[in-house]
Amino acid sequence: MVPIVSNGYSIYFNQEGYVSLNAYLKENTFSKIFILVDENSNEFCLQNLLPQLETETVIEIIELEPGEENKTIETCVQVWNVLIELGADRKSLMINLGGGVITDLGGFVASTYKRGIPFINIPTTLLSMVDASVGGKNGVDLGGLKNQIGTITNPAMVLVDSDYIDSLPQNQMRSGLAEMLKHGLIAKKTHWEKFRQMEHIDFADFDDLIRESVEIKSNIVTQDPTENGIRKALNFGHTLGHAIETYFLENPDKTSLLHGEAIAAGMIMESFISWEQNLISEGEFNEIKSVLNGIFDRIDIDESEENRITELLIHDKKNEYGKVQFALLNGIGNIKVNQIVENESINRAFSNYKS
Template sequence: MKSILSTNYYVHFQGNAYQNLDTYLKENFHSKVFILVDTNTKKFCLPLFLKKAAFSLDVEIIEVEAGEVYKNIDTCSHLWNKLSEQGADRKSLMVNLGGGVITDMGGFVASTFKRGMKFINIPTTLLSMVDASVGGKTGVDLGVLKNQIGLFSNPEMVLIDMDFLKTVTQREMRSGLAEIIKYGFTFDRSLWYTIKDFTSVDMKDVVNLVYKSVAIKNEVVLQDLMENSVRKSLNFGHTIGHAIESYFLESPDKESLTHGEAIAIGMVIELYFSYKTFGFPMELTDDLKAFVKSYYGEVRIEEKDIAKITDLMKYDKKNVSGRINFVLVEKLENCKLDVQLSPELIQEGIHYYIKN
């Protein structure tokens, strides 16, 4: 697959990825190389990566616990201390090997350590390949509030190796598929029509879906790096979705959702808003709802949860002057940005998901 040029770095795929990594390491001096992993990627992905990659330098492995709950400033402090203890400097290189938590947090830690050291992202989950691989967003959560602390900082390159997907669960594969569905409604309807008949994620289909998704996101980012206009479209489903994800993460009586599971619910609800506000076809809204409930399973949202979920939306990064801004879909491949809705409609949309 042909490499994709982003703002000032490339996304490389498959065997081509390791050839470019080898060339980069030979042509650039690095005092030390650090590989950031979590407990899962250390076990399942690191051996495969070290087998395929050629390092002339010794590498230091830094390990953190796996999970969104560890994507916070406390973990960053631990990593900054580890880097300092192990002699990292501004000529060191950080290789982030993992899902979105690792690439987001690793990029943030590298970009802020001694005012910046270089980093490379190697996403190992479907979600991180199609979402975190392009765009330069780094950061961590503030408590349960998603991605509240961070900055834009580009990696030296992104390497996508589909073999890592053999190490992830079907649940994680389904999670990543939600972000591809997002691209299907906002930029390329063929993606949605390809996915809607899935009963499981077939690896033969995944390769093309990943490449198309990266190409779409990259085209958007090149138009709007700092998310002032069209890049906001990539937040479709995320205003409510992030609030649901945060609420389920902090509630002791709820099982935490994956990012994709929460965003899938968010897209169903925000399509309902799109139907009520812009006349988006109800048939397509019902189709997505049926697919999400069948494919991801029914998530129980109770009446008592609604007020708490809506309250969490006030922390969304797209908000301005206290106004909650939604990305809605007027018709397939045509988004409306910065849409404000009444509290009544927001509750109505959540009820739409809840009811059979």
């Protein structure tokens, strides 16, 4: 499968990725290699990676507890201290083997340790393959608020091996599908249409769908690496979705949501707002809502919770001068960024979502 060339690095697929990884290890003399994993990627994925590495460089494994609740500065401090204890220097390499939490946090740790050491992302969930590992965004949550602290630093390479998702539970697969659906909605209608009837998807060709989704994101990021313009399109569904995700993560009476579950709800509501603003037709909105509701369970949100979720919007990273800004659909396959939305429209979007 042909690699995708992004901003100063390449995204490789399946076995060709290990060939490129070993060539990179031979071209560079690293003092040590640190592989960051969580309990899941340590158990299910590390055994596949280690035999593939052709190197005599010392390899150290750093394991974290899984889950978004551990994507914090406190966890970073622990990893930085371990790196110091194990003698990591500026000639060390970090390989992030895991889902979005590992690639986000690992990239942030590497890009700040001793002012930056090289890192490689090897995503092991569908979500991290098509989204988190690509684009150079690294970061952690702060006080429960998503991705408030971070850097934009590109990895040395990304290696997407679809064999890793064979052990994923269905809810994790659906979480990744949310981002793939988003890519079609914002940039490529034909990509969206491939998912309209899930029962007809040929999962034997799923590698091609993954690559196409990665290519859509990479093309957008290449145009706007620092998110001053079109890269904001990738936030479709995330303004409300991140607020919902944060609320459920921070509320002890709620069961935490997977990222894709919250983003699916956000996409339905932000599609409703797009329809209200005459950016998409009623038929397009109904199609989007029908497809997403066919894949994701509706999230139970009562009226009092709507207000608390809406209050979280002020912390969204796209906001400027205190104004909440949305990326809204402008027809399926197109997007308008920097759209101001009134609270009344947001309230109607919640009501429609629950109907």
